[in-house]
Amino acid sequence: xxxxxxxxxxxxxxxxxxxxxxxxxxxxxxxxxxxxxxxxxxxxxxxxxxxxxxxxxxxxxxxxxxxxxxxxxxxxxxxxxxxxxxxxxxxxxxxxxxxxxxxxxxxxxxxxxxxxxxxxxxxxxxxxxxxxxxxxxxxxxxxxxxxxxxxxxxxxxxxxxxxxxxxxxxxxxxxxxxxxxxxxxxxxxxxxxxxxxxxxxxxxxxxxxxxxxxxxxxxxxxxxxxxxxxxxxxxxxxxxxxxxxxxxxxxxxxxxxxxxxxxxxxxxxxxxxxxxxxxxxxxxxxxxxxxxxxxxxxxxxxxxxxxxxxxxxxxxxxxxxxxxxxxxxxxxxxxxxxxxxxxxxxxxxxxxxxxxxxxxxxxxxxxxxxxxxxxxxxxxxxxxxxxxxxxxxxxxxxxxxxxxxxxxxxxxxxxxxxxxxxxxxxxxxxxxxxxxxxxxxxxxxxxxxxxxxxxxxxxxxxxxxxxxxxxxxxxxxxxxxxxxxxxxxxxxxxxxxxxxxxxxxxxxxxxxxxxxxxxxxxxxxxxxxxxxxxxxxxxxxxx
Amino acid sequence: xxxxxxxxxxxxxxxxxxxxxxxxxxxxxxxxxxxxxxxxxxxxxxxxxxxxxxxxxxxxxxxxxxxxxxxxxxxxxxxxxxxxxxxxxxxxxxxxxxxxxxxxxxxxxxxxxxxxxxxxxxxxxxxxxxxxxxxxxxxxxxxxxxxxxxxxxxxxxxxxxxxxxxxxxxxxxxxxxxxxxxxxxxxxxxxxxxx
Amino acid sequence: xxxxxxxxxxxxxxxxxxxxxxxxxxxxxxxxxxxxxxxxxxxxxxxxxxxxxxxxxxxxxxxxxxxxxxxxxxxxxxxxxxxxxxxxxxxxxxxxxxxxxx
Numbered sequence: 001x002x003x004x005x006x007x008x009x010x011x012x013x014x015x016x017x018x019x020x021x022x023x024x025x026x027x028x029x030x031x032x033x034x035x036x037x038x039x040x041x042x043x044x045x046x047x048x049x050x051x052x053x054x055x056x057x058x059x060x061x062x063x064x065x066x067x068x069x070x071x072x073x074x075x076x077x078x079x080x081x082x083x084x085x086x087x088x089x090x091x092x093x094x095x096x097x098x099x100x101x102x103x104x105x106x107x108x109x110x111x112x113x114x115x116x117x118x119x120x121x122x123x124x125x126x127x128x129x130x131x132x133x134x135x136x137x138x139x140x141x142x143x144x145x146x147x148x149x150x151x152x153x154x155x156x157x158x159x160x161x162x163x164x165x166x167x168x169x170x171x172x173x174x175x176x177x178x179x180x181x182x183x184x185x186x187x188x189x190x191x192x193x194x195x196x197x198x199x200x201x202x203x204x205x206x207x208x209x210x211x212x213x214x215x216x217x218x219x220x221x222x223x224x225x226x227x228x229x230x231x232x233x234x235x236x237x238x239x240x241x242x243x244x245x246x247x248x249x250x251x252x253x254x255x256x257x258x259x260x261x262x263x264x265x266x267x268x269x270x271x272x273x274x275x276x277x278x279x280x281x282x283x284x285x286x287x288x289x290x291x292x293x294x295x296x297x298x299x300x301x302x303x304x305x306x307x308x309x310x311x312x313x314x315x316x317x318x319x320x321x322x323x324x325x326x327x328x329x330x331x332x333x334x335x336x337x338x339x340x341x342x343x344x345x346x347x348x349x350x351x352x353x354x355x356x357x358x359x360x361x362x363x364x365x366x367x368x369x370x371x372x373x374x375x376x377x378x379x380x381x382x383x384x385x386x387x388x389x390x391x392x393x394x395x396x397x398x399x400x401x402x403x404x405x406x407x408x409x410x411x412x413x414x415x416x417x418x419x420x421x422x423x424x425x426x427x428x429x430x431x432x433x434x435x436x437x438x439x440x441x442x443x444x445x446x447x448x449x450x451x452x453x454x455x456x457x458x459x460x461x462x463x464x465x466x467x468x469x470x471x472x473x474x475x476x477x478x479x480x481x482x483x484x485x486x487x488x489x490x491x492x493x494x495x496x497x498x499x500x501x502x503x504x505x506x507x508x509x510x511x512x513x514x515x516x517x518x519x520x521x522x523x524x525x526x527x528x529x530x531x532x533x534x535x536x537x538x539x540x541x542x543x
Numbered sequence: 544x545x546x547x548x549x550x551x552x553x554x555x556x557x558x559x560x561x562x563x564x565x566x567x568x569x570x571x572x573x574x575x576x577x578x579x580x581x582x583x584x585x586x587x588x589x590x591x592x593x594x595x596x597x598x599x600x601x602x603x604x605x606x607x608x609x610x611x612x613x614x615x616x617x618x619x620x621x622x623x624x625x626x627x628x629x630x631x632x633x634x635x636x637x638x639x640x641x642x643x644x645x646x647x648x649x650x651x652x653x654x655x656x657x658x659x660x661x662x663x664x665x666x667x668x669x670x671x672x673x674x675x676x677x678x679x680x681x682x683x684x685x686x687x688x689x690x691x692x693x694x695x696x697x698x699x700x701x702x703x704x705x706x707x708x709x710x711x712x713x714x715x716x717x718x719x720x721x722x723x724x725x726x727x728x729x730x731x732x733x734x735x736x737x738x
Numbered sequence: 739x740x741x742x743x744x745x746x747x748x749x750x751x752x753x754x755x756x757x758x759x760x761x762x763x764x765x766x767x768x769x770x771x772x773x774x775x776x777x778x779x780x781x782x783x784x785x786x787x788x789x790x791x792x793x794x795x796x797x798x799x800x801x802x803x804x805x806x807x808x809x810x811x812x813x814x815x816x817x818x819x820x821x822x823x824x825x826x827x828x829x830x831x832x833x834x835x836x837x838x839x840x
Contacts, residue, residue, distance in 0.1 A: 011687075025701070069790050103705050110698045117691060125800060129688045132808045133695050139815050140702025143822060152823040155706070159819060160771055163812050167778035171755055174785040175651075177801075178748070183792055205651055292706050319658065342791060546741030553742045556749050564754055564777050567770075576770050580777075587780045589753035590750070596787045599802055603783075606806045610792065611776060614813045618769050618820050623832025644763060680796045681803070688800075692807040699811030703818035 005061045009122075010069035013054040013077070014016075014113060020046045021109035029103020040092035040447065043105045044085040047112075051081040059479075061122060065186060068122040072479030075329050075472050076119035076252040083245040083336045084112045086454055090344050091237045092447035106239065111137035115249035122348070124173050124183035124261070128251050128481050131169075131217065134249055135162050138242060154233025161226045162189040165216040172209025173468075179203050185260035192263050197319035204268065210257065211272050217250030218245075220310060221279035224303045231299040232356075236347035239295065239475060240340040243302045251309060257320055257326065257482050258313070262519040278412055280307030281397040285416040291425050294346045294356045297423065298339065301382055304420060305335060311413050312397040315404020319481045322481050326473030327393075327400040333469055334462045338381045341455030345375055352442040358427055363436025370443055372431050374456045383424035384417055389462035406438055552593050577616050584608040597670040598677060618624030747788035747817035772816060779809050 015385045024043055027033050054077050061068045088105060095101040114134030121127040139162070143155030176182050179202050180191045183217035195203055212223060219227040258269055284304030291297040309328055315323035346356055348371065353360040381390035394417065398410045444452070462469050564580040570576040586605035681689045754777060761774030783802045790798025 017700050063687065065686060066819070076805075100705050100708075103701050107698055107701060110694055114691075117687075125685070125797070125804070126688055128801075128803055129691045129695070129808075132804075132811075133691055133698065136695055136811055136815060137698045137702065140698070140705060141818070143819050149823070152706075152819055155818075155819045156823060158767055159812065159816050160775075162767055163772070163775045163816075166808070167758070167782060169777055170782040170801070171778070171785070173801070174782055174789065177786070177798060178789045178792075183797065183801075196701065436646070549741030553746065561750070561757070564757045566840055567773055567777060568757055568765070571769055573767060575754040576773055580773055584780065585776065587754075587784055590747070590784060594747070594787050594791050596791065596799060599783075599787055599799065602806060603804075606810060607780065610810055611813050614810075614817055615769065615773060615776070618813075619774075619815075619819045621821060622810060622824060622828075644759040645756055647835045648752055648759060651752050659783070670763065677799060677803075678795050680800060685800055688804060693810050695807060699814045706815070706818035711837055 002191075004108075005216045006058045007060045009483050010054070010060055011056040011067075013050045016046075017113045017116070020050070021106040023091065024109065025102040025106040028100075028427045028534060030321075034101070035100075037092055037095055039086045039105055040095065040100055043109065044088040045087065047109075048083045050221070051078060051085075054078075064077060065122040065184060067117075067120050068127055068479075069120055069434065070229060070479035071254070072121035072325070072477075072483070073116070075479070076248065076332075077116050079329070079333050080112050080115045080245050080354035080474060081121070081335055082333075083241060083340060084108060085239045086337075086340050086451050087237050089454070090240070090340075090347075090444070090448050092453035094235060094237055094347075095443035095491035098143070099195070102139070102490075104144060107137040107512060109143050111141070112245065115245055115252070117205070118249045119252035119256070121253065121256060122357070123185055124257070127257065128166075128170070128173065131213075131249070131253060134246060135166070138238070138246060141238045142230060142242070144238065144502065145235045145470050148202075148269045149235075150233040151235065154230045157233075158226055158230045161524060162216065168209050169213025171292065172211075172213065174207045174444040175202055175206030176210065179206060184305065185256065187262045192268075204294075206233035207262075208267055208272060211254070211269060211276075214250050214257070215276055216305045218247050218254070218309075219299075220276040220304050221283045222276075222302060223281070225308075226285070227303060228299040229304075232293065232346065236295070236343050236350065242344035243298070243343065244332075244339045246334040247302070247306060248336065251313070251328055255313065255316065255325060255480065259316060259325070266497075268319065272407060272434065273310055277307050277310035277314050277409055280304060280310060281413055281416040282307075285419045285423075289419065292299040292357050292359075294349065294358050294361070294427075295357065297427070298342050301424075302339065303533035304416065305382070306340075306395050307416075308394060308413055311401035311406060311409045314409055315401040315406045321403040322435050322474075322477035323403055324400045325477040325480050326470065326472075327396040329468055329476040330466070330473040331393040331397050333472060334381070334393045337455045338378055338390060341378045341452060341459065342382065344372065344452050344455065346380060347446055348448060348452075349367065358430055361430045362434045364431040364442070366436050367439065368444070371444065371452075374452050375431050376428055377420055377456045377459050378430050379424045381463065385421075387460075387463055388464070389475065391458045392463055392466045394474075404463065408459075408523040421459045429465045437538070449534065556586050556589040556593065559583075560590065573619055577612070577619055580612055580615070581608060584612065598671070598674050613724065694695055744788050744792040746782060749787070751781040751784040754778075754784065769820070772813070776809065776813075779805055805837075 028039060028135065029041075054074060057069065058073075059070045061070075067330065088108065091098075091101075091104065091108075095104070098104060111134045112171055114130045114132070114137065117130030118123065118127055139155055139159045142158050143152050145151040171185060176188070179195065179199055180193065182188055207417045215221075216223040216226070227243075231243060234242065241472055258273075262268055272327065279301050284300050284302075288297055289299035291300060309331055312324045312327040312331070316328075330419060331351050350356045377388060380387040384390045384394040394413075394487060396415055401410045401413070403485065427465075560583055563579045564588065566579040567576045567583060570579055584603065584607040588600050588608065591603055592600040739800050740821045741791050751834045758781060759775035761777065765774065783805055786798045786805075790796065790802075794799075
């Protein structure tokens with residue numbers, strides 16, 4: 001009985017998030033609560049409770065490993081939930097403008113749930129459904145400021161482009177299913193070693209399609225065209241979520257797929273990731289140079305940052321996997337603080353001046369010194385200037401890439417970082433050197449102020465004292481490094497792992513048993529995830 | 544078992560599907576494109592039947608030919624000039640893109656075709672057994688994805704209602720310090736049905 | 739044997755998918771692009787059902803259920819967005835919604 005509880009306990013945070021979404025949507029119908037504007041604070045607090053529950057849940061892999069709750073999923077959940085909390089706090093001052101705040105928070109929670117499922121997926125099916133859940137909620141969120149035509153247009157653009165990519169992703173999954181016979185990561189990895197000859201071509205084709213689908217989600221270069229327009233049109237708080245949590249979700253799924261599903265050898269996918277990384281860094285940074293809108297500048301800088309993270313992903317092969325996963329997670333964690341801060345600043349500026357052009361920042365330090373400081377920290381962290389989090393993170397990413405044998409990519413990254421420094425410094429110059437055209441203080445509402453303070457402090461603290469956050473990355477790395485070995489060892493009889501799985505030694509591989517028990521015969525047996533032998537998968541679900 | 548009727552069914556359904564799909568893309572009028580979707584969906588449903596996926600034969604008819612097509616036609620009716628409009632090609636760039644993707648798609652299907660698929664000897668079970676296996680899988684092994692699919696539909700519903708709902712008067716521009724001022728009572732109607 | 743080998747279905751769905759991709763690339767009207775996406779999804783479903791029969795296992799068919807749910811959800815949201823868009827400016831032609839601005 002303890003087995004049973006331990007196996008399913010990690011699901012509780014996920015269920016709680018669903019309950020939270022529904023509760024928030026219901027509470028919104030109570031006029032007193034709506035007037036008090038507490039839903040955002042409530043959601044943020046509940047997100048932190050979910051985070052605490054998730055951090056204390058045991059590791060397990062229920063349902064024969066369809067979901068994997070391990071250090072990896074836990075570390076990524078921290079990224080998603082912290083982002084959710086900060087974005088919810090910042091959204092409190094937007095409630096009146098957007099309307100429907102209950103639905104707004106409910107959709108944010110459900111989107112986060114989708115991302116968490118991506119991080120915890122043990123196969124392409126759970127990954128796909130998590131991806132769709134997170135993206136689908138984002139469509140509605142992007143179009144939430146529906147009085148503005150740009151917002152609805154951005155939503156339509158995102159919807160169509162994302163539906164096309166998800167169809168391509170699915171076609172890729174179907175090819176992989178055809179070639180490998182399964183879409184569960186451990187079974188795929190096992191089958192991969194037997195692939196040879198012409199089948200490889202089909203494998204590469206499917207792989208390219210699937211990686212393309214992920215590249216859309218993380219906005220890496222050939223698939224980045226949606227990002228600037230959507231970031232610009234969506235409400236700034238949604239953009240903050242989209243550019244950090246959603247991107248982190250894409251990386252969470254991508255790394256699961258590449259490292260678990262493809263067995264940790266970059267031989268099959270290395271070239272694709274290298275191309276994506278190089279293109280993203282070059283295109284993102286060069287196009288960012290000519291931007292005049294703050295949101296578009298951040299969008300292109302986000303594309304370039306995705307490129308930097310892909311450098312580490314490209315180096316994730318063989319022994320370097322752990323370091324790459326750790327670096328990726330660490331960077332995404334700090335990036336959540338930094339970039340959310342950036343978009344919240346853009347929101348404050350747009351609110352105060354009605355324009356999101358970079359020149360609206362002129363002389364910010366005379367008008368609002370605190371805001372100017374937050375802007376400085378954000379920009380320097382994005383640019384990777386030493387005392388701040390971005391520097392440590394980028395160093396870690398490039399070190400992981402270098403160790404993984406991607407020296408050329410690291411050089412491209414270093415060179416483009418210098419270009420990037422130019423445009424970040426140009427913005428900083430507007431903030432600190434140029435004279436303001438108008439001396440009034442920038443009004444900052446309290447919730448956005450709190451959220452900005454959290455982001456700035458986070459960026460500073462991670463930069464000055466990175467050790468505990470690097471440990472978070474190591475936890476993720478352990479989660480992903482331990483899984484393949486253990487599942488390979490256990491696969492014949494219990495891939496459902498969970499160190500305390502009941503011995504299911506009576507089971508035999510399906511192929512060895514001509515007279516398979518058909519459904520009628522095994523119908524009576526209870527099927528509780530890990531107590532069940534793997535071969536039941538083959539026999540029970542035969543058609 | 545005589546395979547000839549199955550083969551005849553396959554080829555005629557394949558022709559139906561591909562020809563109507565080509566007409567969806569070729570049609571000059573949006574409405575015609577919408578109507579060509581119907582034979583295409585029905586053709587795919589028929590192909591499911593030749594694959595002995597009985598449940599999906601019905602589901603395809605109900606969901607695609609029934610629900611999705613109707614929703615798409617609704618969207619058409621809601622946009623202006625739908626009846627008279629003809630759909631212009633994007634540009635010659637689009638045609639190049641089309642040619643490239645055609646090349647890619649055809650090479651993809653060739654790769655898949657040349658792959659040596661081991662011959663299956665097993666027969667799929669009857670409709671009842673298949674539905675049973677599917678149901679068992681849905682509430683057993685795939686319980687979480689199944690529940691998540693329901694959340695997906697829920698969020699689509701919420702999103703569609705929020706986006707499509709009419710707001711009469713545009714709300715006044717919020718004061719800069721929204722939380723320090725008395726807030727105007729915002730009037731909100733109850734949602735009146737989906738779309 | 740069932741008369742028609744699996745690869746025939748795969749080639750058929752590959753062609754159907756390609757038709758959908760071509761439509762997505764050469765059409766400008768978002769609703770028509772949507773129809774072409776449905777063609778692509780149908781091709782994917784056909785692949786999964788054919789492979790599911792090939793492997794005699796339910797996990798291929800499982801995808802089809804989820805694809806259908808996702809397709810229905812996407813169309814519902816899409817309809818909501820189109821309604822919102824046309825309410826904001828009724829005179830606008832849908833072709834003017836610029837999908838690919840750099």
